[in-house]
Amino acid sequence: xxxxxxxxxASLMLGASGVALAQAYPxxxxxxxVPYPAGGATDIYARVLAxxxxxxxxxxxxxxxxxxxxxMIGAQAVATARPDGYxxxxxxxxxxxxxxxxxxxxxxKPEDFxxxxxxxxxxxxxxxxxxxxxxxxxxxxxxxxxxxxxxxMAVLGQGSGGYxxxxxxxxxxxxxxxxxxxxxxxxANMALLSGTAHLYPDGISGVLGxxxxxxxxxxxxxxxxxxxxxxxxxxxxxxGFPDFIIGNWFxxxxxxxxxxxxxxxxxxxxxxTVASEEFKSKLHANGIVPESSTPAELGTLIKESTEVARxxxxxxxxxxx
Numbered sequence: 357x358x359x360x361x362x363x364x365x366a367s368l369m370l371g372a373s374g375v376a377l378a379q380a381y382p383x384x385x386x387x388x389x390v391p392y393p394a395g396g397a398t399d400i401y402a403r404v405l406a407x408x409x410x411x412x413x414x415x416x417x418x419x420x421x422x423x424x425x426x427x428m429i430g431a432q433a434v435a436t437a438r439p440d441g442y443x444x445x446x447x448x449x450x451x452x453x454x455x456x457x458x459x460x461x462x463x464x465k466p467e468d469f470x471x472x473x474x475x476x477x478x479x480x481x482x483x484x485x486x487x488x489x490x491x492x493x494x495x496x497x498x499x500x501x502x503x504x505x506x507x508x509m510a511v512l513g514q515g516s517g518g519y520x521x522x523x524x525x526x527x528x529x530x531x532x533x534x535x536x537x538x539x540x541x542x543x544a545n546m547a548l549l550s551g552t553a554h555l556y557p558d559g560i561s562g563v564l565g566x567x568x569x570x571x572x573x574x575x576x577x578x579x580x581x582x583x584x585x586x587x588x589x590x591x592x593x594x595x596g597f598p599d600f601i602i603g604n605w606f607x608x609x610x611x612x613x614x615x616x617x618x619x620x621x622x623x624x625x626x627x628x629t630v631a632s633e634e635f636k637s638k639l640h641a642n643g644i645v646p647e648s649s650t651p652a653e654l655g656t657l658i659k660e661s662t663e664v665a666r667x668x669x670x671x672x673x674x675x676x677x
Contacts, residue, residue, distance in 0.1 A: 392429025439613035
């Protein structure tokens, strides 16, 4: 057993090695995996983050898109990567909070990721094709009820927050919708714009610009209070459903086992990036609230959103595949 003097020396040596590791990192390009196709909101934010992290840490941070499997393909690639700080994951709540309740067989577990930092939070929307005669959610509900089994709802796979938003909407109003999954937001948006789909529940960032341009119509949001960007759009709480609150978060994660000194270096650079005007303006323009965190705070958020996901999935009666 170490005596007090030896223990102090050992602690100092470990601390010194941690500082040296942080100062030496990174020594080569770092890959940020995005489990969605290029061009979507998550991909756009990841690229701004990567640019800033590269400038702050002195090495290129390169975004690699690995879509598919309800984000599980990209997530698995990071979960099984060497925990050395050179393969990271930029993703949303669904990847670590929801998929575990939807799939019996997963190649990764939420515990396979180490939190680095939150980068922003948002709300979901119920968005419809503007060519429909419905001008608000009540009229859209009537439109759907008059056409049972004929109205199409586009979703980003079974594990997305938009999927749960749509299925909860379907349940609380007693509707019969055709659910069609898409690999990414760009494809789902095209379906909505073309009229192939009539409803697209999605994060506000994916549809806000098109709503403002009159290309789509947002008829409700899922936050407790109205969105500052959509003061005329009611919340589902206002519409009589007090428990219809579904949020989303964007965050940077690393494989479990990544050295704490590297996690802290990445956290410090991410926090600084989130505070930058470039990053804040990009998120604000899409209805996202820029917000950073400590690794521990992000870990707590993940646990809380996991519990919300568990309750929501249970209430919908969805069984894991």
